[in-house]
Amino acid sequence: MAYFRRYAILTLLIVSIFCINRTVRCDDEEDSLLSGINSYRATLNLTTLTQNDRAKCLAEKIADQFKNQPCTNTTGSNTVPGTEPEFADYPNLLSECHLNVTTTRDGAVLPACVPNLDPTLVLSNYTQSQYSNSLNDTKYTGIGVGSEDNWIVVVLTTSTPEGGFSPGSNDINFVYKSGPMHYLMLLVVALLSFLWA
Numbered sequence: 001m002a003y004f005r006r007y008a009i010l011t012l013l014i015v016s017i018f019c020i021n022r023t024v025r026c027d028d029e030e031d032s033l034l035s036g037i038n039s040y041r042a043t044l045n046l047t048t049l050t051q052n053d054r055a056k057c058l059a060e061k062i063a064d065q066f067k068n069q070p071c072t073n074t075t076g077s078n079t080v081p082g083t084e085p086e087f088a089d090y091p092n093l094l095s096e097c098h099l100n101v102t103t104t105r106d107g108a109v110l111p112a113c114v115p116n117l118d119p120t121l122v123l124s125n126y127t128q129s130q131y132s133n134s135l136n137d138t139k140y141t142g143i144g145v146g147s148e149d150n151w152i153v154v155v156l157t158t159s160t161p162e163g164g165f166s167p168g169s170n171d172i173n174f175v176y177k178s179g180p181m182h183y184l185m186l187l188v189v190a191l192l193s194f195l196w197a
């Protein structure tokens, strides 16, 4: 029994280490795209895009919808304009992020598919494709980036009521922010239980 308990706790320990790594890794790719996009805008003398937590929440949800689709030459930034995939449950995704269509209409959703999210290819998929149209646009002021497997999604927001991604407090995305912290706590608990088991 004691042996089994140790074994279970050890498993928990390994899982929590894995989760920390994974969360951090995803954040790295998103952060690198974010700073890449802002550098690109700086060279065009455009304003820096500020992070919007609800846009990030939506980007994560959309990336989650895409994650099982393979990358092809007709997905992501290669999609022919007007043939973007529609999500039947888009309104649900919005409401899960405390958003509705009224305040998100003018935003832009830009998904890209890049094997292993290679940072250089990811950035060029945005700056050297039809997406540069949106990135060059002065009307966008905010950004949220989410990723899942080979998919990364950028959501751009405006400073107008129709694209400001209000209402709701920025706290609603607590789960994402507290991700690594959450697993770290789990790790500490598991470690202590392991020592005392």
Ligand SMILES: *[C@@H]1O[C@H](CO)[C@@H](O)[C@H](O)[C@H]1NC(C)=O
Pocket: 043, 044, 045
């Ligand atoms: C950006 O602004 C600088 C200084 O005002 C100017 O020299 C440069 O040509 C501008 N670049 C673009 C792309 O407008």
Ligand SMILES: *[C@@H]1O[C@H](CO)[C@@H](O)[C@H](O)[C@H]1NC(C)=O
Pocket: 073, 074
């Ligand atoms: C996509 O790839 C297929 C086969 O690899 C090719 O036949 C097709 O022309 C390509 N389409 C575009 C838009 O490049």
Ligand SMILES: *[C@@H]1O[C@H](CO)[C@@H](O)[C@H](O)[C@H]1NC(C)=O
Pocket: 100, 101, 102, 103, 166, 167
């Ligand atoms: C969306 O939210 C805004 C602000 O709370 C509200 O005024 C509007 O009626 C909502 N629209 C829909 C379709 O729920």
Ligand SMILES: *[C@@H]1O[C@H](CO)[C@@H](O)[C@H](O)[C@H]1NC(C)=O
Pocket: 071, 077, 113, 114, 115, 121, 122, 123, 124, 125, 126, 128, 129
């Ligand atoms: C976008 O990423 C794909 C890999 O999925 C790559 O083949 C393609 O060259 C990239 N496009 C641009 C414009 O960088």
Ligand SMILES: *[C@@H]1O[C@H](CO)[C@@H](O)[C@H](O)[C@H]1NC(C)=O
Pocket: 044, 130, 132, 133, 134, 136
């Ligand atoms: C965005 O701006 C860059 C630099 O001025 C330019 O090379 C590119 O063609 C522009 N893209 C679009 C879609 O206008």
